[in-house]
Amino acid sequence: MTALRALVAAAAVGVALILQVSFFPHLSWDGIVPNVCLLVVVGAALVRGPEFAAVLGFIAGLALDLAPPADHLAGRWALALVVVGYVAGRVRRDARSSGTLTAGTVVATVAASSFVGTSVFALSGLVLGDPIAIPELLEVVLVGVLWDVVLTPLVLPPVMAMFRQLEPDRSLT
Amino acid sequence: MRLDGFERRRERRWRGSDDQQRPSRGLLVALVLACLTVMSLDSLGSSPIDPARRAVGEVFGPVEVGTATAIRPFTAVPDWFRTRDSMQQDLLDLQAENSDLRSQVATQDYDRNRLEEYDGLTAAAQSLGYSLVPARVVGLGPSQSFSRTVTIDAGSEAGVHPDLTVVNNDGLVGRVLRVTRTTATVLLIVDADSVVGGRVGRSMEVGFLHGRGVLGGDGRLDLELVDDTAVPAKNDTVVTWGSEAGGPYVAGVPVGRVTTVYSSLRETAQRAVIDPFVDFGALDLVGVVVPTGTTSDRAVIGADGDLQ
Numbered sequence: 339m340t341a342l343r344a345l346v347a348a349a350a351v352g353v354a355l356i357l358q359v360s361f362f363p364h365l366s367w368d369g370i371v372p373n374v375c376l377l378v379v380v381g382a383a384l385v386r387g388p389e390f391a392a393v394l395g396f397i398a399g400l401a402l403d404l405a406p407p408a409d410h411l412a413g414r415w416a417l418a419l420v421v422v423g424y425v426a427g428r429v430r431r432d433a434r435s436s437g438t439l440t441a442g443t444v445v446a447t448v449a450a451s452s453f454v455g456t457s458v459f460a461l462s463g464l465v466l467g468d469p470i471a472i473p474e475l476l477e478v479v480l481v482g483v484l485w486d487v488v489l490t491p492l493v494l495p496p497v498m499a500m501f502r503q504l505e506p507d508r509s510l511t
Numbered sequence: 512m513r514l515d516g517f518e519r520r521r522e523r524r525w526r527g528s529d530d531q532q533r534p535s536r537g538l539l540v541a542l543v544l545a546c547l548t549v550m551s552l553d554s555l556g557s558s559p560i561d562p563a564r565r566a567v568g569e570v571f572g573p574v575e576v577g578t579a580t581a582i583r584p585f586t587a588v589p590d591w592f593r594t595r596d597s598m599q600q601d602l603l604d605l606q607a608e609n610s611d612l613r614s615q616v617a618t619q620d621y622d623r624n625r626l627e628e629y630d631g632l633t634a635a636a637q638s639l640g641y642s643l644v645p646a647r648v649v650g651l652g653p654s655q656s657f658s659r660t661v662t663i664d665a666g667s668e669a670g671v672h673p674d675l676t677v678v679n680n681d682g683l684v685g686r687v688l689r690v691t692r693t694t695a696t697v698l699l700i701v702d703a704d705s706v707v708g709g710r711v712g713r714s715m716e717v718g719f720l721h722g723r724g725v726l727g728g729d730g731r732l733d734l735e736l737v738d739d740t741a742v743p744a745k746n747d748t749v750v751t752w753g754s755e756a757g758g759p760y761v762a763g764v765p766v767g768r769v770t771t772v773y774s775s776l777r778e779t780a781q782r783a784v785i786d787p788f789v790d791f792g793a794l795d796l797v798g799v800v801v802p803t804g805t806t807s808d809r810a811v812i813g814a815d816g817d818l819q
Contacts, residue, residue: 358653
């Protein structure tokens with residue numbers, strides 16, 4: 339069951355990556371596409387908690403770093419998505435202690451995660467001396483958040499249902 | 512004392528690991544350290560990450576090619592409504608002819624100057640020895656990664672290798688960074704890390720073209736001329752300067768047109784803003800410049816326009 343679980347999670351990340359690289363550029367706005375990998379990690383975090391999501395975020399981030407046509411320093415998306423998985427997982431724990439996980443909470447978590455993820459990636463670039471203009475950075479972050487929120491109703495329910503199926507005991511009702 | 516610890520542990524097990532007050536910090540620290548390790552490994556001169564990159568590329572490359580092929584009929588749907596098939600074909604032919612003529616006009620000054628130079632003649636004869644491997648763009652790097660790269664569906668099996676020039680029928684697209692068996696990663700000239708040797712067609716002045724990292728309609732390049740007394744005129748055409756043995760950029764490929772020129776006292780060189788001929792937001796069919804006689808898994812377009 340554990341191997342199957344890992345396999346399904348990895349497959350979800352793979353499908354998300356392919357969608358992000360080969361499908362969404364046809365719909366992109368100035369090259370900014372929805373970060374589907376990030377949505378999968380947030381979905382995992384909301385169902386399975388911070389530890390699982392951080393590990394999945396590491397794997398998804400490495401895939402984003404290594405799969406063509408990526409050319410930035412490997413490890414930067416991995417770092418961003420580890421942080422996203424951990425932070426989104428904490429939200430899930432807080433939501434659980436207060437009882438319910440509403441649609442509003444999910445959308446807010448996605449928006450915050452998207453903001454944090456893209457910002458961590460961009461900041462790591464600034465630290466490493468990448469030439470990034472601040473206005474462009476703001477545009478990318480804001481449009482990215484919008485895209486991710488727009489896609490939340492389409493992506494999050496199936497992803498969360500899938501992770502719940504994988505481990506029904508710990509699911510949130 | 513012992514019992515107390517045992518009791519607590521049992522209670523924790525009961526409540527499930529995810530209900531602990533603090534989720535495992537150790538795991539987070541380990542993952543972050545792993546990320547930093549990967550980053551520092553990748554920043555080494557000959558990166559140990561490259562084989563991993565290649566391996567991941569071998570897996571994802573064919574999937575990207577397959578996905579792009581599968582959705583191409585759907586992305587073409589808007590075109591059906593615009594024209595019927597025959598008109599569409601006419602339109603494509605005319606567009607191709609038009610851009611061909613346009614690039615001829617654009618490089619006229621450059622060609623004339625070049626004919627006057629003995630070196631230019633040799634280079635021209637040399638540049639006749641190139642062929643094009645046709646390829647389609649199957650993946651685009653997200654803007655969120657702040658690098659402008661695309662995947663094309665021609666790899667080492669098609670005779671493509673790193674540091675080859677990539678063009679389309681409008682002008683210079685970029686250069687090949689790395690290849691897998693079936694795909695190649697191309698760095699677009701609008702990437703902020705991209706530097707291309709450029710030459711102003713009319714005055715033959717040389718300089719360097721830097722990308723700005725912007726993809727859309729306002730994607731621009733900055734031209735910095737080596738000679739600070741030379742001032743490029745508006746609408747001058749810039750072509751590639753080319754380097755020894757044609758790598759990474761072959762000479763004489765049209766890049767763009769000068770839109771504005773400005774100089775600052777602080778910097779010694781003149782700067783000009785270049786509007787590239789290629790629409791980077793709508794890249795599809797491109798050609799990789801390879802030496803004639805390259806063995807490829809597909810038909811190669813020869814220098815005189817026929818398929819080999």
